[in-house]
Amino acid sequence: MTYRAPVDDILFTLDHAAGLAAAREAGLYDALDRETFAAILAEAGAFAEDVVAPLLRPGDREGARFADGAVTTPAGFREAYKAWAAAGWNGVLADEAYGGQGLPAVLWAATTELWASASMAFGLCPMLTQGAIEALQSHGSDALKALYLPKLVSGEWTGTMNLTEPQAGSDLALLRTRAERAGDGTYRLFGQKIFITYGEHDASDNIVHLVLARLPDAPEGTRGISLFLAPKFIPDAEGKPGARNDVACVGIEEKLGIHASPTCTMAFGDAGGAVAYLVGEEHRGLACMFTMMNNARLGVGLEGVAVAERATQQALAFAAERKQGRAPGYDGAAPIAAHPDVRRMLLTMRAQTAAARAICYRAAVEIDRARATADADEARAASERASLLIPIAKAFSTDAGCEVASLGVQVHGGMGFIEETGAAQLLRDARIAPIYEGTNGIQAMDLVMRKLPQSGGAVAAAEIGRLRDSARRLAETNAPALGASAARLAEAVDALDRATAWMQAPERDASEKLAGATPYLRLFALAAGGAGLADNALGALRSAGAAAPSAHAALARFFMENLVPAADGLARVATEGAGALGAEAEAALAV
Template sequence: MAEYVAPTREIRFVLDHVIDMAELLKLEPFQEVSDDLVQAVLEEGGKFSSEKISPLYAVGDRQGSVLADDGVKTPDGFKDAYQAYVENGWNGICGPVEYGGQGMPQVLGTAVQEMMASANQAFTLCPILGQGAVEALEAHGTEEQQKTYMEKLVSGEWTGTMNLTEPQAGSDVGALRTRADPQADGTYRISGQKIFISWGEHDMAENIIHLVLARTPGSPEGTKGISLFIVPKYLINEDGSLGEKNDLRAVSLEHKMGIHASPTCVMSYGDNGNCVGYLIGGENQGMRCMFTMMNNARLNVGILGLCAAERGWQMALDYARDRRQGKAIGSTSEGKSPIIEHADVRRMLMTIKSTTEAVRAIIYLNALALDMGRHHPDGEVRRKYRGLADLLTPISKAYGTDLGVENSSLAVQVFGGMGYIEETGIAQVFRDARIHPIYEGTNGIQAMDLVGRKLAMDGGEHWQAFLGMTEDFIAAMPEIGELAQYRENLSRITADCRESAEWLLAQQKQNMRDVAAGSVPFLRLMSMVVGGYLMAKAAVAAQTRLESGTGNGDEDFLRAKIATVRFYGEQVMPTAFGLKEMVMGGDSLFYAIEDDHMAL
């Protein structure tokens, strides 16, 4: 299997010419982040990804993590690679400066995370979870809690987890039963069991800080009665050193379809009645605290979908160049043709390439919006960017992960029969990707979040602002003949998206089941509008650089960019033409057959 190669030129093009990171870098917190520094971060991040963690990708899949008497053992090389990751400062790249972080913008951290997870997603899942813990502590922790945990979490010396799911609850978080009984010293005793806890136990870091949702005695039913607790694997002494082991353990590891190196644990708390937890954010405020972690996690999972698509793309392209089979139509060369010359293989490769580039742009814009929403000095500008980030988060997560599965499946198809053979390695990409649409709220939940909450937010201001911006861009697009069809198609689906959104908002007052029925096709429709707008920006930027002579030796790259954008607009975008009818079709056919008759 070929090792991953970071697409640093493509990433830099998106940062500079599609989402315009330069505007962000003008803000006071980031004025020392120079172009040279950005390039150095990308180059070194790509180098670390390809040299240190990509070689462990197949090793992790074959060996997996294993539960032993003294805890979970990770595959060969993982522990050393993680120590190198921490020592090189990668974990703290976006961390708060006051706790030892480097304070880089999240959008640059997103680019680094893409490279790391494309190289080895099972490995990268571990530090991703720590990011959520840092955000929760920064937003809701007491000064003492921040002093105790933040520095080690930011550096990566300690890792974090999110403990939400229980066997009887699943996505219905309000059904959880884990208890938190208050003690005279202000601590709580945690008791219960959690499932599907990624990296809940491992040997790569000296401590694991679990963030656990639980109920205090007498709390209200449902989500209103949930609180969040810090539950460290090892208790912390007053001087900051590690104390005795807490009363918690990994009972078992799930046997999964993919990401075998990432230990997915069943965690048990308080088997001996002495699991110490510390309340964070106040009693019955667990959902508020959880969503601080969850929004971060949803964007991160979208990045994982992008990474599956990128890794699958690289492997499929390499194979298609090398594999010779048959004679391509019109070929004048001697012997068999590389399969990349066959039209159907080209169709699959260009589909993967164009949609992957669209998802990358969406995710990077989402991260930029989060940065601007936190750091812009103007309060009204911050509010608008936060609204944009809220709108884009379910799109990044769901469209990104759907395409991760679709594109890695296409990559298997490019390999043909050899794709079904584990030795080629492409099957691992597909297997690993399949969890992403389920992670952190299934994509159906993301669609309902988009249509049920985000469309109506602030009176519909944010989706209307985005569609208005898209419409203005379409109207102002320069007359580039080869983009005429693209422009027409983008205009059509943007109009369909506006009409669909207005219909869904009207249905919210009449029949919420109609809204639910139309939610998934609407999310795909709006995703393609966002992706189409950003890809159009990419094409215009590429054409401008070609015409102005500022391509700096990138002329072939820029011409390929325009061709890729055209493929997205003329071959992918038309698949959205029927989505409006699906959105507005209502719920009646969903329930036209009685439950008992479904099997007839």
């Protein structure tokens, strides 16, 4: 189960499906030419292949272990993490002022995919640290920034996000962790947090916990939540980790997957109060969280792409080797990849992976546009485009991660059910991504309730226009290798257009929109993913000629003719399905 970092595929997708080549022509990435991009990704790919990927199976078998308040990561994780941080990979996105490299979001996204393909459990720790860095960069005081950011950016220290409590998961209004003012400008925290990724571990010198908690005089609900920073070791003025803070890991979870990543229960303040520092303003903690939400959700979407990519690579290798049954052109038993049904599975895997990647990287390009432009209107427009795409990128990609990993098990037949093969682990690892960082149901709600109405619906309309352009260009090409792709994509865009109009009709009430949100998101993803693969195919045909065999053209055709035809049915369900979810359904929901 070797891993080959798909650097060329990523670069091609960035250029074409994600629109990076056009953005570069418009001057967006002028500090970085394509060769520099390629060199950085090649280096990251080599690290992912050589250092991280070999940890995947042993990390799963050994798992993170808990004893006496301490967590031990599996053999090799600590060393790999330190080498990774020493190579500067943790600072890709961070400000140069704090030792970061200030590189574009697309490079952060691409490297995030690579680490997660190599080992999702490994890649999670940096993903959380990145969230802490962003929260501090945007909302921390200068003192906090000066003390914490250099160490977080270098990766010497890692970060965590402490949101969930037993009674407060998706609904943060219910959280109870208590913060008290200590009188000296610092705070003390009291309470228990659960599901804290890398809340405790042995790979870094300090752990910086970002914690949502409630001050005594806080208003009820989400407007009474503040964000605090509570380090494991309280640093001195030079940033040397000092006294142990009153924060303890009291246990880790036994999970379906990502066994190497410790999921901790954290107790704050059992011995008098955990020393903490306010980040941003009192009672404005959730607003601070929203700052990093786009990147965090995109990062989780990329985990879906990453696991799908690795599952696809493994299934393709197995299907090329494993010989069962007869097929035309083979003497004796044929490789199972020659059987049409297995081919359908393999192409479904590769096409879904590519479509999810296209959507994620497009979102990353929009994040870069928003960061790079000096024009406030342009920045807002790009930011809104990114915001529209993020819930689609997160939900579709993580669903694709599970679907593709499950197909990977199926391609392996009986061997797929045996843990040694590794296919099953990918399914187990992938299964968390549709849940955390906002469940996919919440992404769908976010899409229809918050993102479609942006700028009076103009953002969604423009995006749909962009997808229609892809379909039109595809039709103009008229390449035989693309079969009926243009027609299928155009129909999907029409279906999306109808469903979007339905969602935005003034008479539509919230419960109707919410009932159709998940099929609507899937419909949007099929159209957007299809357009992305179309752009890739057009790019490949332009450079190699319409007659050359092209993986991009073949994938686009497969996606359009075999997956996109679901679009009409999804539009129908999104707009006509709500009636079946109403009060009369209660009888069918009896426990």
